[in-house]
Structures are given as structure tokens and as C-alpha cells.
Amino acid sequence: MIFDKDGKTPIGHWCKVSFKKTTNEKTGILASYPICYGRTDGKSIWAEYEVVDNMLKFEMIKKAGAWVTVNEEVIEEVKKDTGEDFKQQHQGMDNLRRYFEENPKIGKYLFNKFIEVLKKS
Incomplete structure (x- = not known):
């Protein structure tokens, strides 16, 4: 559960x-x-849950206490490819998941990116 x-x-x-x-x-x-x-x-x-888990596995985010910080390279790539601003800091993993639910273009972009990368491996 x-x-x-x-x-x-x-x-x-x-x-x-x-x-x-x-x-x-x-x-x-x-x-x-x-x-x-x-x-x-x-x-x-729950695609947003999978995106956050994969971001953690691939070290695209860092956890420090209650805060989650998105790597600058990821923010720049999302901005370049989607035109969307990706907030760098989130208070907790749940808030990052919620952020993707509220900003589906960013969540969908990252989800598709993971699928593309995992298909190659």
C-alpha cells in the first residue's frame, strides 16, 4: 500500500x-x-511516482533532509525541449510527485525520456 x-x-x-x-x-x-x-x-x-523513482535512481535529483533538489542539467533540458520552467527545489518526494501532476507536460516529457532510454538498454 x-x-x-x-x-x-x-x-x-x-x-x-x-x-x-x-x-x-x-x-x-x-x-x-x-x-x-x-x-x-x-x-x-501512477506515472508521476515512476518518474520520481527513476529520477532518484539515475541521480537526476538529490535528497537532503526533507528537501529534493533537481539537477540543473535536467532543468535546462526540460526548458529547452518543452519550454516549461521546472522548479528546482521541492519539499519532499510527495510534493515533487504532485508537481508533476500539476505540470503534466514536464512529467510526461520525463516519463517518455525514461522509456526511450530504457528501450535502448
């Missing part, structure tokens, strides 16, 4: 999928992705 800041209210969960048979004959592969409650029309996969 994924809980709100109060730690009591569930706002999502992790969905786990096990692949039994695939075209490349790999079996038993387990994939998981976050689901956000309250979304409809096929938008329940």
Missing part, C-alpha cells in the same frame, strides 16, 4: 504482474508498478 502523509489513508498500491510465457521464452519475470486510487479512464498507473 501507498499511504498519504498521515500514514493512515491509502492513496495507492503496487501492482505485481508475473509473466508466465513471453515471446523470448523468459518465464517467471516479475514486474511491479504503482497504481493511484481515484483515477479513471485508464490513467490509474
Whole structure:
């Protein structure tokens, strides 16, 4: 379960999928992705959550206490490619996720960028 800041209210969960048979004959592969409650029309996969997780994994953001800072190179790339201003500091991971929900052009750009990079690997 994924809980709100109060730690009591569930706002999502992790969905786990096990692949039994695939075209490349790999079996038993387990994939998981976050689901956000309250979304409809096929938008329940929590892409903003995945973007923040991947930004942390690829060191595009740094955590220091309660603050999250976005690397300057990422801000410049987003500005160049989308024309959007990307705020550099956010108080907590939840606020960064919320920022992507409120600025879908930036979130979608980064999501597509991760898909493009991961397809190559």
C-alpha cells in the first residue's frame, strides 16, 4: 500500500504482474508498478511516482533532509525541449510527485525520456 502523509489513508498500491510465457521464452519475470486510487479512464498507473523513482535512481535529483533538489542539467533540458520552467527545489518526494501532476507536460516529457532510454538498454 501507498499511504498519504498521515500514514493512515491509502492513496495507492503496487501492482505485481508475473509473466508466465513471453515471446523470448523468459518465464517467471516479475514486474511491479504503482497504481493511484481515484483515477479513471485508464490513467490509474501512477506515472508521476515512476518518474520520481527513476529520477532518484539515475541521480537526476538529490535528497537532503526533507528537501529534493533537481539537477540543473535536467532543468535546462526540460526548458529547452518543452519550454516549461521546472522548479528546482521541492519539499519532499510527495510534493515533487504532485508537481508533476500539476505540470503534466514536464512529467510526461520525463516519463517518455525514461522509456526511450530504457528501450535502448
